[in-house]
Amino acid sequence: MDVHISVTGGETVAEAESLTDWLRGEPGLRGVALTGRTPGPGEMGGVLDTVSVALGAGGGLSVLASSLRTWFAQPRRSDVRLKIRRPGGVTVELDAKRVRAGELEAILRSALEDAAGADAEQD
Template identity: 90%
Template sequence: MDVHISVTGGETVAEAESLTDWLRGESELRKVALTGRAPGPGEMGAVLDTVSVALGAGGGLSVLASSLRAWFAQPRRSDVRLKIRRPGGATVELDAKRVRAGELEEILRAALADPDESTPEQA
């Protein structure tokens, strides 16, 4: 599964670069790349504010959640917001000021779950 993480707040490009470097340190994440959006009116080039991550099967989402939790805990991350989306799927926004460590993986799983995958019924 591929996910795209857009960074807002703080120094957006610097935070996106920091997050890219951080996630590249996780060997379980198959591919991490800094990407961006096309330039808007009056802009001279692309804005590199998005981190694209290819998650491997079997625990990739857990690794991403754990790594994001640790990255948020670093100094000067309180103004950062992340918008995490799966192409063709749902989007979740995380605010470093409001995200609780224990909830992060559950939030990501719920938002990024593939609707085509069947989930077991709860008793």
């Protein structure tokens, strides 16, 4: 399952780079890449503001949820928002100002496990 995490608020590109570096440091995650969106009308180029993570079987989901919880709780992340897009186009939005660190992992697990379950049913 591929998960795409868009970063908004704060210093978007810097936060996306920070998150990419953070997730690449997790031994349980593979296929972490910084990607971007297509340029809009009047824009010269795309913006690298999305982190793509390929999750395989065997605990990748737990590692991602735990790692995002820890990254999100770092100082100076209060203006950051994450939009996590699952397979099928369903998104979950998280706002550092509104989600307590203790709730974040449970929200992520619920959202991502629903996606993993839907993928398994389609196979």
